[in-house]
Amino acid sequence: MTVALLGLGSMGLSLAKQVLKADEYSLHVWNRTQDRTGISDVAATGAKLCFTATEAVKHSDVVLTCVLDYETVYEILDSLHADALKEKVVINLTNCTPKQAREMSSFMKEQYNVRAYFDGAIMATPKMIGTEYAFIFCSGEDESALPTPLSEGQSAHDILSSFGHVDYLGPDPGSAALHDLALLAGMYGMFSGTLTAIALLSKRITDNTSSLSPKISQIISTKLAPLIQSLTPSLVEIAVQTEENEKSAGDHPNSMMYHGMKNILLACREEGVDGGGLVHLMGKFEEVVSQGGGEGGMGLVGRKYWSLDG
Numbered sequence: 001m002t003v004a005l006l007g008l009g010s011m012g013l014s015l016a017k018q019v020l021k022a023d024e025y026s027l028h029v030w031n032r033t034q035d036r037t038g039i040s041d042v043a044a045t046g047a048k049l050c051f052t053a054t055e056a057v058k059h060s061d062v063v064l065t066c067v068l069d070y071e072t073v074y075e076i077l078d079s080l081h082a083d084a085l086k087e088k089v090v091i092n093l094t095n096c097t098p099k100q101a102r103e104m105s106s107f108m109k110e111q112y113n114v115r116a117y118f119d120g121a122i123m124a125t126p127k128m129i130g131t132e133y134a135f136i137f138c139s140g141e142d143e144s145a146l147p148t149p150l151s152e153g154q155s156a157h158d159i160l161s162s163f164g165h166v167d168y169l170g171p172d173p174g175s176a177a178l179h180d181l182a183l184l185a186g187m188y189g190m191f192s193g194t195l196t197a198i199a200l201l202s203k204r205i206t207d208n209t210s211s212l213s214p215k216i217s218q219i220i221s222t223k224l225a226p227l228i229q230s231l232t233p234s235l236v237e238i239a240v241q242t243e244e245n246e247k248s249a250g251d252h253p254n255s256m257m258y259h260g261m262k263n264i265l266l267a268c269r270e271e272g273v274d275g276g277g278l279v280h281l282m283g284k285f286e287e288v289v290s291q292g293g294g295e296g297g298m299g300l301v302g303r304k305y306w307s308l309d310g
């Protein structure tokens, strides 16, 4: 079976290596910049490097796309002949919003007559591809389409599962993107708070003795990382409380957290560092407390995120 892979950035290269490792597919690859680092390696290990996207998809049963964004995918589609993807299975692994994925699915079917269109979201870094830590959200078509053999013994599911565990989320093409972006929102929230933590720590007045002034990275490694790790079970609690509209708090009521957050932002102002990522969350706590939810738990705050109207 022939697989085409359009896009050989960091992720595309890693996917290409994994397809080659499986040793079951003939791989045709294309990238806008043909001399990008790493491309010659995958060509030397068996991938056929094509000069155009049209050439790459021509003899392929499955087409994987993994480029920067959807604008790029549409640009690539523009360069293809109207029949280029007819009856092919397309799996788009490019980051997108749910709406973009749904529109792309309709576009692929109406304009290009693809046999099946799946949107995939890779939940791994390039280095994690092919390891037990990688998983891929996938959605579109119906449950039977993904395992349907493309040729004897091989299916779209087989290709994806060589990259990581496949979580098929149903026929809505937007579902994979929704799950992807939701998880990334949680991850970036953690990064945002960490950047404020680093900025605050940079304001320490130290006496220049090594034992009393550990580097910021050491504090993050020995204090913040373990603290966050110990708090990860509370993510599930927050989800349960929010989902069930649970109002009660344990030993951390909203009013206590509101006052703590106020002090973080006050300290940021005093020290001249950016705490902007936390301002919005503090605003939600403030709203809940002013509406009488000070004794309640984070479920009340979580519900404030469910619609822009609160």
Ligand code: FVH
Binding pocket: 007, 008, 009, 010, 011, 012, 031, 032, 033, 034, 036, 066, 067, 068, 069, 072, 075, 093, 094, 095, 122, 123, 124, 125, 126
């Ligand atoms: N890298 C990661 O950790 C994440 C993990 C989760 C999934 N993402 C998504 O994967 C898509 C590709 O990401 P990437 O890491 O491969 O990104 P880059 O290394 O920056 O490569 C970008 C590729 O896109 C091509 N490209 C950009 N603009 C154009 C264009 N106008 N026409 C044609 N191709 C274009 C670029 O080509 P070139 O610059 O080498 O010519 C690369 O192939 C992405 O959606 C992540 O969100 C990765």
